[in-house]
Amino acid sequence: MSTQARIPILLLPGRRPLTGLVLAVLLLLVPPARGAGPAAWYTARPGDSVAKVARLVGVSPEQLRRDNPAVGTALHAGQRLRVADPLRRLKAADLRWRRPLGVRHGPVLRGFGAHKRLSGGHVPHTGIDVAVPLGAVVHAPATGVVRYCGPQDGFGTVIILEHAAGWSTVLAPLEPDTSRCRVGEIVLRGDELGRVGAPHEGPRPCLHVELREGRQAVRPTRLLR
16 A cells, blocks of 8 residues: 555645645654654753753653753753653653633534535545634644644645654644744643634634544544633
C-alpha cells in the first residue's frame, strides 16, 4: 500500500479532503504509541528553574542539564533550552486539557464522523468545525511540541501539536500573520498560538479541532467543553 493511501483524511467545511503535507507530517512525526519524538526547544519564562522546566517538559533535571551543559540552576527569561527527549516521562494521566478557544464557540458547523455527499456516498470528517468570531484567540489545548505550523491548500495556517503518551491535536485555519509558533518549539497548556483567520469557504469563520490518539482520530469533545 502506498504512503498516500495510508494518510488519514482531514476535512474543512466545503473543501476537498486534505491528504497532502499536513497529514503526512502528522503520520510520520507523531508517534502512534508512548515515546519521544524528535528533539525540541523550550524558551525559559520568568520564574523558571531547571527543576520546574524539567517537570513541565517531561524529562528529568539531570537530562535537561546534560542537554544544556552551559546552563546553571537559575534560568533567565528568553533562554532557549534543548530537550532531546521531550514529554518522555509524562503519561496520559498527566495531560490537562482545556478549550483551545479563548471565547465560547458557536454552533457546530460540521460534526465528527461520516458525512453524506450530495453526489452520494459518505466521507469521513476527523474533527469538529465550530463557528467562532473572526480573530478569536486560539490556545494550546495541552502542553506539547509544535510538529507542523504552516499553510495548507489555502486554508491559512494549520498547527499540529504532539502531546504526551501518543496524543496530538490539529487546529486550523489560523491567520498566518498572527501565528506565534515555530516547529520544534515546546508550548505550554494555554499558550496563545494565533488567531482564527477569515474563512476560505462559506460565510462563517470556524475552527477545525481535531484530536488523535496515536494515528486514530477520536471525537474531540474534551477540547470543547
